Amino acid sequence: MTDTAPIPGRTHITARALGAVATGVAASVLGVPAGRVRTEIGDINGALALSVTAPLRTGSLRASARTPPVTLLERAESAREEIAERVAALAARRVGRVDLSFNAAEIREPGRVQ
Structure with a gap:
């Protein structure tokens, strides 16, 4: 038989862990490696304030003309x-601000058809 009583204690998520979550999310959303993303975490009236710096990934100018x-x-x-x-969904915290800065552009050339 299992006991359904709650286990005493608390869970604390550090700013460093929240920063790692924000970095992973930003890398996924922007389509760039996590190592190229820099995040800073702050507080704005009890909500997370994120500052994200990453390269901008974009298609080639030739491909852009067709879309x-x-x-x-x-x-x-x-x-x-x-x-x-x-980030709000994963961290179960309110996100009050996201500042997104691009520090480079990565242009994806379309693959060659064989």
């Missing part, structure tokens, strides 16, 4: 919102 135009600003805003939502 409907989406500005870099629109893509960045969408990524910023997704980072906030995913």
Whole structure:
């Protein structure tokens, strides 16, 4: 028979752990290696404040001409919102602010068809 009474104690998630979560989420959302992403965690009125710096990954200019135009600003805003939502869900904390800065551009050339 199992006892269903709660086990006494508490769980604490450090700022370092939250930073690692934010880094992983940002890398996934932006499509870049986690080693290229820098995050800083702060507090803004009891909510997480994230500062993320990473390269911007984009397709080649030739490929962009064939697809409907989406500005870099629109893509960045969408990524910023997704980072906030995913970090909030994983960390069970409210995210009050996400500052997203791009420090480089990585241009993906389309693969060759054989």
